[in-house]
Amino acid sequence: MNKKIIWSIVGFVALVVVLVGLKKAGVIGKEEGTEVTVEKVQLRTITESVNASGKVYPEIEVKVSPDISGEIVSLFVEEGAKVTKGQVLAKIYADIYSSQRDQVTASVNQVKAQYENVKANLSGLKNGYENAKAAYERYKKLFADKIVSRAEYEQVEQTYRSAESSYNAAKESIKSGEAQVQGVRAQLARAEKDLARTTIVSPMDGIISLMNVKKGERVVGTAQMAGTEMMRVADMKSIEVRVDVGENDITKVKLGDTALVEVDAYNNRKFKGIVYKIANPITASASGISSAAEVANYKVHIRLLTESYADLIQENAIFPFRPGMTASADIQTKSKVNVISVPLNAVTTRDSDGQGKETKVSSTASKDNEPAKADEVLNEVVFVLQKDNKVKMVKVKTDIQDLNFIEVSGVKVGDQVITGPYSIVSKTLKDGSLVKVVTKEKLFEEKK
Secondary structure, eight states: OOHHHHHHHHHHHHHHHHHHHHHHTTSSSOOOOEEEEEEEOEEEEEEEEEEEEEEEEEEEEEEEOOSSOEEEEEEOOOTTOEEOTTOEEEEEOOHHHHHHHHHHHHHHHHHHHHHHHHHHHHHHHHHHHHHHHHHHHHHHHHHHTTOSOHHHHHHHHHHHHHHHHHHHHHHHHHHHHHHHHHHHHHHHHHHHHHHHTTEEEOSSSEEEEEEOOOTTOEEOOTTSTTOOOOEEEEEEEEEEEEEEEEHHHHTTOOTTOEEEEEETTSTTOEEEEEEEEEEEEEEEESSSSOGGGEEEEEEEEEEEOGGGSGGGOOTTSOOSOOTTOEEEEEEEEEEEEEEEEEEGGGOEEEOTTSOOHHHHHHHHHTSTTOOOOTTOOOEEEEEEEOTTSBEEEEEOEEEEEOSSEEEEESSOTTOEEEEEOHHIIIIIOOTTOBEEEOOHHHHHHHHO
16 A cells, blocks of 8 residues: 555544534534524613503583574684583573563563552551551440440451551551562562573583584474583583503403503693593493403593693694594503513423423314313413524513513523514513524514
8 A cells, every 4th residue: 555545544533523623513414503692681760561452532521502592693603613601502592581581571560550459458458447446445345335326336346457457457468469469579580590501601611522403493392301512611611531450450450550642633642631530431342242241441530630641632723632543552551670581582481391281182183082282281481592593581570561471580691581483472482492683684684
């Protein structure tokens, strides 16, 4: 064997030895693992919230209805107009009520005249009665002393009795006249009140939030049934948002909770509010067929804080909010400061075998006579990155969460947890899986 062949064999063996050594050292032939993204466990302030949608309303809104029936002859305001308390809003045809007032006024004058006549006659009747009584007492004594005859005495007595009767009758007429005067005066007051009711005035300062009538229409007064709702006056100085919260979330909401409100009319603007009222539930059937499908929604009233929209209020301008505007609210129900937290995407579930729920169901369902256990307990876990680029599955307990992060126990600040891709975290990863950490940008680029 010549030297050339010998040196070739020696070189090949040396190369093999070097390659084996490099592989054992992990320099070559190293498995890269599944590409994932990570984030560190940090202390954060987490605010839990309940999101609900609804509409803007004034806290105080008064329906304006007429007390009397008739035709609208004048309408002085339009929907959206500013009004002040006592301002005339409309007038109803008043000729009938004016005529009634005039008739009652005439009756009052007539009854008062009759009453004054009776009062004037009473004075004369009283004098006649007193004179007749004195004569009667004198003749009664003279008759007892046999100075005057019986006929003279009886004539004086008859005159006295007649004067007494007339006087008493006049006094009764006075009482009756007083009652009549009071009666017609009450009729006059009622007629004047009816006449005044033909003028519709604003019950308070505010804006006309709703207009239901037009000039020339006939309206029904509240004396007859419910009456016609002509318009509504709203006090827009105090605004609320009424949202519907489902029964699953209502237990989290309390009086005094703060809320961030977004009104569609003001994009990218959030207004502060306070929950001040939680109304009784309104049940509505989800399907309209079965009562078992009924869902209870609770009406939650959120008062908007004036300082959060003070810059929108301008002198002598239309109020920034109008009744019926669409709004949504994030009701902040609970908050914790400096809690150990991870991104929501980092938390997933595994069964006792370390498999994800979907993986477990698919694998067990494929086996005959081994149906998937739908009621098997699942543990909440996160996958913590180790120094050797392998992951450790750690059971955690979760608590309060917001839209992005969730409080956990079982890990410590500084640990790196796997946050994506979602399918890898939720199904694929196992305890000891090898991973390769990449940036979110690179991960999304490769997916594209």
